[in-house]
Amino acid sequence: MNQHDLDVLDEIQRRVLWLATRIVDAANHDRDTGDGVKVGGHQASSASLVTAMTALWFAHLDAEDRVAVKPHASPVFHAIQYLLGNLDRSYLTQLRARGGLQSYPSRTKDPDGVDFSTGSVGLGAAAPLFAAATRRYVDAHFGPRPRSRFIALIGDAELDEGNIWEAVADPATTGLGNVMWLVDFNRQSLDRVVPGVRINQWRGQFEAAGWHVVEVKYGRKLAEAYARPGGAALRSWIDAMPNEQYQSLFGLAGPALRKQFLDGAPAGIAEFIGDIPDEELGPLVTDLGGHDMAALLDAYAQCDAVTDRPSVVFAYTVKGWGLPIAGNPRNHSALLTTEQVGTLRAAHGLAPETEWDRLDPASPAGIRAGERREALSRPPRQRALGVTVPETTRVRATKPISTQEVFGRVLVDLARDPEVGKYLVTTAPDVATSTNLAGFINKTGVFAPTEQRSWTEDRMLRWTESPAGQHIELGISEMNLFLLLGQLGLAWDLSGQPLLPVGTVYDPFVLRGLDAFLYGTYSGSRFVVAGTPSGITLAPEGGAHQSTITASVGLELPGVTFVEPAYAATLDWLLCDALGQIAGGASPSATAAPAEDGAYYFRLSTRPIDQAPFEAARARLGDAVLRRQAVAGAYRLVDAHQAYPHLADAPVVQLAASGAVLPEVLAAAAELADEGIAAHVVDVTSLDRLYRAWQRTLRQGVRTATVPSVPGALRTAFADRVPVVTVHDAASHAMAWLGSALGAPAVPLGVDEFGQSGSVGELYELHDLLPGSIVNAALAALALR
16 A cells, blocks of 8 residues: 555544544533533543544445454444444434443444444454354355455453353364454553453464454554664563553653653663654554554554464554554543544644544545545345244144153254244353254254364164264364354344354253353344253252243343243244244234234253143144234133033132143142132243333333223133232242233232252252242132232
8 A cells, every 4th residue: 555545544543543532521521411421432542443444434344245344342333333424414413312322332323324333342352253264164155256255353351251262262263264353452441451461362362263363463553663773672572561561651752751661671771762853752652552553553464364264453553643642551431531632633634623524535535535425325134034933843742741852843943844944053161962953963964164074873873974064063162153043033133144054052052152242132133042951950960050030031031032842843933933033023813912123932851741732732722823823922721610520609719820830820720619619720931021011001101191901811820810820940030020911919929049950850859949839829819808
């Protein structure tokens, strides 16, 4: 790149720096929030990436490239999008305001085309890595897409996050030559100047994982100084200088800076810099490569040339570059004063009347911005898959069967569907066989970038690895599971190919990947995950492997529909419905509620359940009605007045339960009938859908000052306003709200302590889930009337 082009890029980066700084300033000093709460922002953390990001968007990226931006550099991203013409000027004064620019880049909430949400550090960095793994899968199955580079801009302190190294080390991410991470190596974290520079450790970790490593440490001025006679000693001194000492130079000038720089320096350094004027010494010794446009573009080119493995660039930068708070150890959340902003405005040749202007379109910088806008424009993506997932696979069970086993059968049946099967892709963190994915794997194979020879023959698990495989096996990392699921669920946008992603994990360990689970759903990803086995029903495994709060997580996590079926047919219907909605919307007989837009969490069990009670309900209601109610969230499994006609005038109670505890609830209903009490049994297939239906009616009532109605799903399943007992192999509070929704006394039963090893019966007794306890709870509920 010639000097003219570098000068143009320098002009652009100066405007980017100004706008990014002013965006934060306006949010804090121009806008009155009226609540006294600091708006905040990160002027210094933004400034350190101005050069790297200007080089990317104005000289390096192609339209198909995808970039994750460091959370605290979001003002730089928005400034760049504004200069490219992709953001309306009105947004520049609306950082962290309602309906404005988000605090950190958001796929679903920002107006200017964010590729990857960032904010929870470490996750946004790893997301492009799994997006590249997804692209490799898509290319192998559906033909090569236009070339994309998947880039992450990350802070050096993010490398403290463990999920970074889980992602780097996973075999599923090896060999991805279209990945580049750029580390903003400013050697400061939120609280402090980092006392030790860990570059050697990090370089070694990346190289051990097979990554290509590039360092961009020094700028042009220092490189020229090093080339002079005696310059090698200067370089050795700067390399050896403690980080705290080096960072302290940014707050000094003149003789004070020279004195601090020479403190502890070997003989000869003072002489070498003796003829450098005070006003030139500071800019020289703080000239880092992360602010040298030519050096960064050269590093990007080096990474492009390495196509057999991912690359990482360590760009040495100054936190607060170009600002009066540069290098200050307390600059992380510091804000420039109004006076400092005024001085900066004048230094950039701007006035209050022109400070928000775009680049002059007739100037070289403006012409470059216009060219780059055209070069980076993208056509809209189609999210709908364009196939119809059947309402049911007609799975049948004539003997007791677990929901985990049914889950595996349904997937195999769907894999046989010529229209749907090719879009299914499964993944698991080393638990594929123990979560019943073996049948699917036997049919479709394991995905590998190249054909792998099998050295063993296992008739139970035919683990064929090839580019045609549809299962992606991960190492033992639940964080990686949810990061990959999140990117598979965004393949429609990032790779131009909608998929039907399904993951499995031991239910207790959903919590290990919870941050990445939340990250994927916040990003708008759509996938199915099955947590199995679950609850204290996994009795012999002990408390460490028994999940009790995961139902609450599924219920409360935005963008997730939580499902916990007990019977084979309901699981079949609900899984087909979930995949149908992911494929393109609600299936024909789905709930009356609006089509859902998010992920689906199935909580399953290995406990075999007798299917006869369900078949009795099916005979009573018919498939069409029963399916509609089950998909809506609940249905009456046993109608006491039909099952026990002699109890027509008896006291009535409702027993509501989900999943594996239904046999105990049915037994309790029979005991209550013997005692002259009519107990309806309601199978709650999706607490989430019931809760959302209830909340919709409540919110409507609150917003319109009207009496809320009882939503259809609740009204149908719970026809009588009578006392209710909720029974759940999970924390009791997850279902306790049903009493409020029904306006009836409620006694919630569940698991509110850690489990332990034992038999199912022993643990159910310990946590009051046996029929006798349920009967007593029903009597207590009746007494509360």
